[in-house]
Amino acid sequence: MAAAIEARSDVKGWCPGVLRPMQSGDGLIVRVRPRTGVFSLDEARALADLAERLGNGHIDLTRRANLQIRGLEEEALAELQAELGRLGLVDSDAETEAVRNVMVAPLAGVGSDVRRIAIAVEALLAGDRRLLDLPTKFGLSIDDGGPVSIAGERADICLRAVGKNFAVGLDTREGTRWLGACAPDAAVTVVSTVMHAFLDCAPHRRLRDLAGVDQARVQAAVSPLLSKLPSFETTGGRVLGLVQGGAGIAAPFGRLEAIQLHRLADLAATAGARELRLSPWRTLYMAVRDDAAGRALLDGAETIGLIVRDDDPILRIEACPGAPDCTSSSVDARGDARRMARLASAKGFTGSIHVSGCAKGCARSAPSDLVLVGNAGRYQVIRHATTRGPVERLVDADDLESIFSEAFCG
Numbered sequence: 183m184a185a186a187i188e189a190r191s192d193v194k195g196w197c198p199g200v201l202r203p204m205q206s207g208d209g210l211i212v213r214v215r216p217r218t219g220v221f222s223l224d225e226a227r228a229l230a231d232l233a234e235r236l237g238n239g240h241i242d243l244t245r246r247a248n249l250q251i252r253g254l255e256e257e258a259l260a261e262l263q264a265e266l267g268r269l270g271l272v273d274s275d276a277e278t279e280a281v282r283n284v285m286v287a288p289l290a291g292v293g294s295d296v297r298r299i300a301i302a303v304e305a306l307l308a309g310d311r312r313l314l315d316l317p318t319k320f321g322l323s324i325d326d327g328g329p330v331s332i333a334g335e336r337a338d339i340c341l342r343a344v345g346k347n348f349a350v351g352l353d354t355r356e357g358t359r360w361l362g363a364c365a366p367d368a369a370v371t372v373v374s375t376v377m378h379a380f381l382d383c384a385p386h387r388r389l390r391d392l393a394g395v396d397q398a399r400v401q402a403a404v405s406p407l408l409s410k411l412p413s414f415e416t417t418g419g420r421v422l423g424l425v426q427g428g429a430g431i432a433a434p435f436g437r438l439e440a441i442q443l444h445r446l447a448d449l450a451a452t453a454g455a456r457e458l459r460l461s462p463w464r465t466l467y468m469a470v471r472d473d474a475a476g477r478a479l480l481d482g483a484e485t486i487g488l489i490v491r492d493d494d495p496i497l498r499i500e501a502c503p504g505a506p507d508c509t510s511s512s513v514d515a516r517g518d519a520r521r522m523a524r525l526a527s528a529k530g531f532t533g534s535i536h537v538s539g540c541a542k543g544c545a546r547s548a549p550s551d552l553v554l555v556g557n558a559g560r561y562q563v564i565r566h567a568t569t570r571g572p573v574e575r576l577v578d579a580d581d582l583e584s585i586f587s588e589a590f591c592g
């Protein structure tokens with residue numbers, strides 16, 4: 183393990199990992215990728231303890247269904263890596279870790295086709311050395327087609343259960359293009375074929391960047407492996423509260439404190455859960471014993487500051503950490519986002535809001551109804567666009583209420 187450990191804290195722009203952390207304003211960020219999308223409750227407690235003891239206690243849930251420990255000093259990194267290695271959460275090398283980007287439907291059962299395929303795909307990524315050439319943002323989603331479906335989330339390769347088979351979708355500039363279906367036992371061959379065909383093309387960062395001959399080449403490689411696709415609807419998405427034998431619980435802006443994660447694991451155990459399952463909505467799911475146990479879990483989660491209702495106004499707001507966690511920011515994006523949530527509720531503003539510490543827009547790449555972008559201690563106000571949209575005006579951080587003036591909202 184020690185020989186394989188590589189600290190790249192000097193490099194910005196990487197997706198951080200355990201073996202390749204990223205420097206941020208509050209220290210090193212270490213991203214821990216759960217295996218097949220789940221942490222056991224013991225793993226969750228251990229992660230909380232490590233975040234408290236070696237980091238600054240802040241834990242982020244990411245939009246790619248991973249968990250980040252923040253605020254590490256360089257001197258604490260080796261110990262963290264060793265502890266995570268003992269938990270089996272470290273890959274053999276940084277390159278293998280970087281390509282293990284597999285999102286799994288959070289309520290897919292243990293032993294289900296979805297979980298079996300996820301295990302096999304992770305083994306494929308660890309065993310096929312050519313796949314280490316995949317771009318680090320190249321990712322896969324495996325969905326069960328249930329009420330908490332992740333099939334609507336963008337991934338380079340999407341597998342989605344349809345009856346006894348899996349629909350196969352590839353990302354394009356226009357969104358997922360569903361090409362056909364395959365049996366569960368053929369899914370890994372399909373995934374491998376797409377990945378190799380992508381690598382045979384000129385280098386690109388994502389599958390959706392391919393066009394023309396390259397795009398046709400990838401589709402031609404995989405199409406012979408696929409059968410006709412029955413019609414299906416891509417529904418689902420984030421659901422909080424009780425849902426199909428489970429409970430969905432969100433963290434405000436995806437931020438958990440170590441003590442919250444520890445207590446959530448204890449509450450989940452009492453409710454009969456064995457795992458915390460991560461999702462791309464920065465929401466955790468737990469399979470519970472029954473509805474009564476689920477309700478008790480939700481009540482407990484609410485008392486420790488987590489979100490258990492779909493109508494919570496915080497959910498309409500995306501916000502990156504901002505200052506002081508991120509050195510690119512001059513504003514306290516999350517603190518101001520909380521104020522924006524209260525103001526939006528009070529003013530009856532029901533649109534989506536994105537508060538970003540800078541124009542990079544880490545928290546959300548899609549447009550929002552109202553966007554605030556930190557700039558030299560103030561906010562640029564943008565509407566119906568991304569952080570790169572046209573700026574309507576500048577407001578001071580202590581004058582956010584003026585954004586909801588009648589003239590502006592109209």
Ligand code: SF4
Nearest residue numbers: 502508511539540544
């Ligand atoms: S959007 Fe800017 S300020 Fe926010 S986390 Fe990303 S780089 Fe940092």
